[in-house]
Amino acid sequence: xxxxxxxxxxxxxxxxxxxxxxxxxxxxxxxxxxxxxxxxxxxxxxxxxxxxxxxxxxxxxxxxxxxxxxxxxxxxxxxxxxxxxxxxxxxxxxxxxxxxxxxxxxxxxxxxxxxxxxxxxxxxxxxxxxxxxxxxxxxxxxxxxxxxxxxxxxxxxxxxxxxxxxxxxxxxxxxxxxxxxxxxxxxxxxxxxxxxxxxxxxxxxxxxxxxxxxxxxxxxxxxxxxxxxxxxxxxxxxxxxxxxxxxxxxxxxxxxxxxxxxxxxxxxxxxxxxx
Numbered sequence: 001x002x003x004x005x006x007x008x009x010x011x012x013x014x015x016x017x018x019x020x021x022x023x024x025x026x027x028x029x030x031x032x033x034x035x036x037x038x039x040x041x042x043x044x045x046x047x048x049x050x051x052x053x054x055x056x057x058x059x060x061x062x063x064x065x066x067x068x069x070x071x072x073x074x075x076x077x078x079x080x081x082x083x084x085x086x087x088x089x090x091x092x093x094x095x096x097x098x099x100x101x102x103x104x105x106x107x108x109x110x111x112x113x114x115x116x117x118x119x120x121x122x123x124x125x126x127x128x129x130x131x132x133x134x135x136x137x138x139x140x141x142x143x144x145x146x147x148x149x150x151x152x153x154x155x156x157x158x159x160x161x162x163x164x165x166x167x168x169x170x171x172x173x174x175x176x177x178x179x180x181x182x183x184x185x186x187x188x189x190x191x192x193x194x195x196x197x198x199x200x201x202x203x204x205x206x207x208x209x210x211x212x213x214x215x216x217x218x219x220x221x222x223x224x225x226x227x228x229x230x231x232x233x234x235x236x237x238x239x240x241x242x243x244x245x246x247x248x249x250x251x252x253x254x255x256x257x258x259x260x261x262x263x264x265x266x267x268x269x270x271x272x273x274x275x
Contacts, residue, residue, distance in 0.1 A: 001084060001269075002032045003043075005261035032264075037119050040091040043260060044229070044271070046206045057200040059100075059207040060227035061216055062092050063244040067234060070241035071213055075108050080233040084264040089210075092229060094120035096133040096208035098159070098199055102215035103139035106150065111135065113154035132156050133208070136182075136199060138215055140189045142170030146177035154178075159202075161195050163188045192222035217247030220254065227273045228256060234266035 035043075046058055065071055066080050073079040081089075093099060094117055101111065116131035124131065135150060136159040144151070144160075151158050151174070160174045163185035171181050182202075184195040199207060209219060219225045230244070256272035263269070 001264040064231040097204040105212035
């Protein structure tokens with residue numbers, strides 16, 4: 001893996017052929033090598049202002065897309081991913097207080113509870129976090145299999161975000177399984193801004209969403225997405241797969257700025273923040 005942007009003294013020296021004793025020596029950010037998890041964690045650290053003592057919650061998305069815009073192949077993201085993409089996926093999870101995910105993605109991807117990772121234990125403890133992030137499932141209908149380990153045996157109780165008009169028997173089924181139901185909307189659906197506030201009220205400020213496309217589209221339309229971590233996969237799939245975000249268009253395109261770009265084996269790992 002190597003850093004393409006921003007260009008630092010190290011990457012510039014590497015690109016100009018700096019030899020031993022210069023900033024381009026082995027181990028520089030511009031070198032093509034496997035990054036340690038600690039380096040990835042530093043590269044993807046949440047803004048220092050996010051949290052109870054700062055500016056509030058910070059919601060980032062992590063998605064993968066092929067060159068022709070497909071977010072999935074055969075309904076899943078794994079076929080267009082890579083080993084480096086999965087390392088970043090794990091790092092982003094390890095940095096988060098909560099992972100926000102849509103019900104359809106839970107069903108399609110076979111979601112399991114987040115696990116504690118020894119490599120990140122000290123980092124999470126220093127940040128005042130528990131051993132693993134909570135999974136927060138967004139669902140209007142609560143049409144979920146509450147017998148799955150995601151609900152019955154998570155390390156941290158799974159949250160279910162739904163609306164006030166959700167069926168009482170489905171709410172009871174979720175709570176019986178051990179999930180914690182959070183009302184984040186006045187009707188059947190979830191209001192994205194209210195969901196972010198509800199999670200922050202529970203002390204969950206560093207938020208990560210892994211989609212799917214419909215949920216990400218709702219977050220974009222509501223203007224609550226702060227950051228997008230997008231992996232561009234060097235693959236072409238054609239077909240009619242979804243884009244990374246779906247749903248009604250926004251009235252005016254929302255502008256984000258590139259803050260980081262890494263590369264490995266043709267995969268580009270970009271990081272954008274809203275301007």
